[in-house]
Amino acid sequence: MPKRGYHHGNLKQALVEAALKLIEGKGPTGFTVAEAAKHAGVTPAAVYRHFEGREALIAEAALQGHRIFGDLMEHAYADGQPTALAAFEATGRAYLAFARKFPGHYMAMFESGLSLQANPDLALAANRSRGILERAAEALSQHIPADKRPPATMFSSHIWAMSHGVVELFARGSPGAKAPFPPEELLEAGIGIYLRGLGLIKPD
Template sequence: MPKRGYHHGNLKQALVESALKLIEEKGPTGFTVAEAAKRADVTPAAVYRHFDGREALIAEAALQGHRIFGDLMEHAYADGKPTALAAFEATGRAYLAFARKFPGHYMAMFESGLSMQVNPDLAAAAARSRGVLEKAATELSMHIPEDKRPPATMFSSHIWAMSHGVVELFARGNPGAQAPFPPEDLLETGIGIYLRGLGLIRPDS
């Protein structure tokens, strides 16, 4: 079948979708522009009508991922109301759900080594989702005496790191990384231990 060149219904998005599949299979740096073009059934030269190269293609996949992720985090936060604790826990679960449903986006966002400094749109989209978790942490930490209250950025970063760790170690099906408990349970109990340490939930009786 002859290549369609740039005469494509939505070449830009077709290339992003091709890149996402390749990222899932080979990782963010494991494919070439030519492979992405082949998956989209266009010539490699057609790619450069929309992207400067592979890094720009990955950046677009990451940007779209951050926007989806931001929407999910905001929805989780709102859905978890009316209590600050429920909203905070919901944002942690949303992280795990996103990584499972959108693995290509997740890898482009967090494993590609993209520089936020050279991509303002990407930086803004990433800050939006982090901001939701930080807002949830801020509201929840109001229940801690001020002299014992950790900065909201630190608070949210701890939960972010815990969520990321559960995803990387137990939710992506890596060989030898199987846990005796579901990832959701690991994350929930980990967050519970952390919040008990801050005095935000009562110790088990």
């Protein structure tokens, strides 16, 4: 196998990409540093020039994922949406799109058990995407009287949990790959029910 990391002059990124492929196939804890090195075409010792170990390699994959995710969420929220409701729904669709297109990053971010407290850069990147969803929730909740308005953090957390649940159960092939409805429809319906309960959408 050619030593692609050295050939392309970016061994660190070659190792991250190798880790992402392994994460997709085996999960965040299902591979070794030696396997990542083999996939990148280098010796295991070469990995430690850039990473302290497997956890640091996964953390870099998660960091890159959070940055991509944040960009997608920002674009979904700010891309000329005509209403606060449309912008809010767009962020939910962006969540599903990200999980489908970047499964290795998604798993590194949400299934690896990494401590955000121990990694300030990772925490900052993760808080960015959460902050976008909170902004969308805050804008939408302005339609609710102040004395009945839920905190934006609670509002956005409910939608985050709903989006995550749809991804885990129906958008990634296990265990609900044969669900009778597309994930986008499930999420849209769930958000609709939730927002009607808050009085943000009129009953059908």
